[in-house]
Amino acid sequence: MASQAKGLQNFISDLRNAKSKEEESSRVERELAKIRRKFASGLSSKSNEDGSNTSLSSYQRKKYVWKLVYIHVLGYEVDFGHSEVLTLVKSNKFSEKQVGYVALSLLLRGSDPLMNSVVNSIRSDLVAGGASKGSNSVQIDTAQSLALCSIANISGLELIQALHVEVQHNLVSKTSSPNVKKKSALCLLRLVRTSPNLFAGREFAPHIAQLLQDRHLGVLTSTMSLLNGLAVQHPTEYETLIPYVVHILGMLVIKKACGKEYLYYKTPSPWLQIKLLKFLQLYPNILAEKDANPSSKASTAQLTQVVQKILTETDVSDSINKSNADHAILFEAVNLIVCWGPSGPTQLREAAMKLLGKFISVREPNIRYLALMTMAKLAQLDTGSAEGVKKHQTTVLVSLKDADISVRRRALDLLFVMCDSDNAEMIVDELVNHLVLADAAIREEMVLKIAILAEKYATDLRWYVDTILKLISISGDHVSDPIWHRVVQIVTNHPQGDLQAYAAATLLVAASPRRCHETAVRVAAYVLGEFGFLIAERPGMSGEEQFRILHQHWHSSDETTRAILISTYAKLANLYEECRPLVAPVFARCKNSVDVEIQQRSAEYAAMREAFSPEAVEDLLREMPPFEDKEQTALELRLKDKEGEDSATFVKAARPSVEQRQRAAQAAAAAREVEEEAQRQHYEEEGGEEDYDEEDRLQDLAPVGIPKEIIPAMRKAFSNLCTCSSGVLFENNFIQIGLKHDYQAAQGRITVFFGNVTSNLLKHVRISIDDCDHLRMQKQGTEGLLDDEEGGGCSVAARTQAKLLILVETLAPFDDAPAMRVKFETTEGIKHEYPLRLPIVATCFMEPVELASGAFMQRWKSLEGQERECQEIVKAPQSAPEIDEEYMEKIRSIITDGLHFGHCQGCDPTPWTISGAATYRTGSKDKNGNNINVGCLVRVEANPQARAFRVTTRTLHPLCSKAVKNVALVSIKLA
């Protein structure tokens, strides 16, 4: 062993004994100062032309350079002494040269300008080994190796470009020793990587072929690295080398022909085998080529034989090293099978699948990790492998809970890849459940993947919205902006069904609690601003309520959220008169905000009403148009950033699922329909009335909806009808819709009249009512009324009515009202379409119960608890008189007559409380065949000073509590 310099020894000992990082660094600083001084001393008189100090002895120079190397390895910047390193490289003495080259490759960067001055010296080493004359061939060889090594490890472009001819020569020269050859190969690889155009690929294939016939396994190993690098860039030009590679593989695997020194625990050089198999993975189609010539046929036959042997004969052995090495090869062989895909032999694929299935449940964590990873690749194949993978779903789910984060990541990836339409719901739910327990390191990744899967495989987009909401509530911090933006995009782009109303309602509920995640507030704010009007007539979801629910988060929100909230407020204020006085102070305050965006938005929105005409304001605050569907969504891009383009997960994410295609087709069909409709109308008009003006024609394209000005009146009518047995539901210049309803236990009978109030005929009057799970409905109407085909429907003459009779039975508690769409066409051909709601709410099915005060209190107490209780405070309307006994009497009649509750007189100690009890009757039967009923209690407490009422409901079913509370609130407000 080489003896060490004493100074260096001492220095290392000092560092070793350093008790703290500070002590270490002060020692290093001292040493650096000393070395700098040594290098600089007497520089002016005795320096070389390249700036190194000639007064240093060889020993000193080596010692100081080594110290620099050591300091560098410890993680300190070393920015001087480079010229001394170069002097060592240029030296004739072997020992100096060696130190010089090692230091060169560690301390200097390839692009360092100093490198230029050393090029010639390296070149002479490369060509003949520039060591001192008379040195033996071993030394020449070693000097060459050293030079190659340093080029390969660090060199920049200039250096390798200057020297690549020599390197290439060394590689192919017959006189080069194996040692030089193998290093030249990796040196060239660097050239191939950094400047591929410099390197002529085609002509080089024969040289590689020659190198592949070398007997030296070291040469083969490095040649294979070079070949892999070349073939990745130009696969076709190296295809001819496949037989050579297969031959070597055959020698190693089947004949086990390998020098003793290259046996690793009796396995012939596993690393070479890995590289050979990697090369073959670049040619996924070799087994598919039918018209292959006999020689290549023989080689593919040999190849399958080799793979077969690896697959069947790899076994766990006593030595962990042997076992690892063999499995390394095995996994590479499986990778090759995955590459072949369907073109490979089925039995190999099945065997691989079986092995992986075994491996994912072994104890050895490394094997489990790799098996999960490889299985993810296999699951990507289209041929039945996916089915095979699915069998292991339960095992993979177990791995998701593994103690090891690396294994968990792989399991997550695999689940992501194996997810398809059949098991998506289960996998996503499982992932969401696991998210609660998952640790921070993996959460972000999980959230992203769940979001992608939920979008991909949602058969019902409502499920997608629910899933994302769950993500926000479980792990809101990891739900990045692109994820919630995507929700907005999807909701906006899919008007089919009642997704938009559903999303608005769900988000409103999600934002209701005082504490909810900021991301939830953002989505809710945006979606309510856009689609809040769709749910405004539902009880407890009026514009005012929407504002109240959103605004409670104002103080805990940051600037970005506030900016979104402000836009939403502007939209709410535009739609609902009663919101304006609420919104105005917010804008007034924010006009002075320090945040520019908030300041600008609030100032502009506040001034808008005065500055523009109502139509212009309407235009400005209209819903956003559908978003453009991009090729790659932001989520996919994120995944790509994280995992790379070739990763199995990304490939998976980029491929559209059946559901996505269906949705896209639906959207396209809807768009086409609108267009065709427009065109047809266009023709009709052309034929009919030729002097129709252009402007009117444009207006005809889409059906006329409910004008915004009558929305408040409409909502009031709806709320009235919830507690009245008859009344007008909707009224405008064309049609009056009246309604009569009465209920008996779980059943109800609703009659709806559609009166034509114009002096002309109304054509194609059509009604459609959405089915819902909790109501069983039977409909019967004027002939044609329920025929929801385009062009169908019945005609209603002037001043006459069409009639619709609905028989309903409730099956379960609910808290919304069924949707009804009314469509008709005037004689001018203008289409109208009004989305309305039928006032069939939970309280319709109540049956009053008379309770003595003791019994009431007993039940009241027994129903305590978060889920069962609902409470809300409501202000008496501005116009109402003072709250006195007369007023309370009115409230009482609301409870008894409107809500169908029995008044429990005994338990109201003061005139300011009213308690009621009722039974909610459903038509569903329990196990014994009895109807299921839900007991409901309500209490209204008035505070005359504050002019407010507190409504508390307690029932056995959370939905019941909510529904009763909502109806009570609305009715009290209208009293």
Add this chain to the structure above:
Amino acid sequence: MISFILMVNKQGQTRCSKYYQWLPMEERVALESEIIRKCLSRSELQCSFIEYRGYKTIYRRYASLFFIVGTKPDVDVTQVEGAAAENRENELGLLEFIHNLVETMDKWAGSICELDIMYQLEEVHFILDEMVMNGYIVETCKGATLRPVDLLERESRKGEAMFK
């Protein structure tokens, strides 16, 4: 490709490091300390692979010494396609390569320990240079690997010692 090789003691101090891709010093220190922290905190029952910031790290523990190999996707693909590529290294292969490295060092210094690496850092580098070049395995035969070190010793006997 192999992007770096680290030898670290169980206190987490780097005793030898070799990089095959240039990283600025601050980045290097930050990366090293984070990866070392992760390796040290893992138990025997967990697998030997860690994924961190685009690196797949394979590590192995020998008594008080940790050997850590960091791998990255091959450089060229990154440059050509402008996108991150798949990491094509064989994890178990590298795990056993570490063992091969340790066996080689055992053959050179008896049973290798932290002190051997500290005081004979230059020779560790010679050995590493023989086994890995430009981020790829070049030699796995112990005899061939140790030849330059043997040569050095012969030279030193001839009076041209490393440090004299």
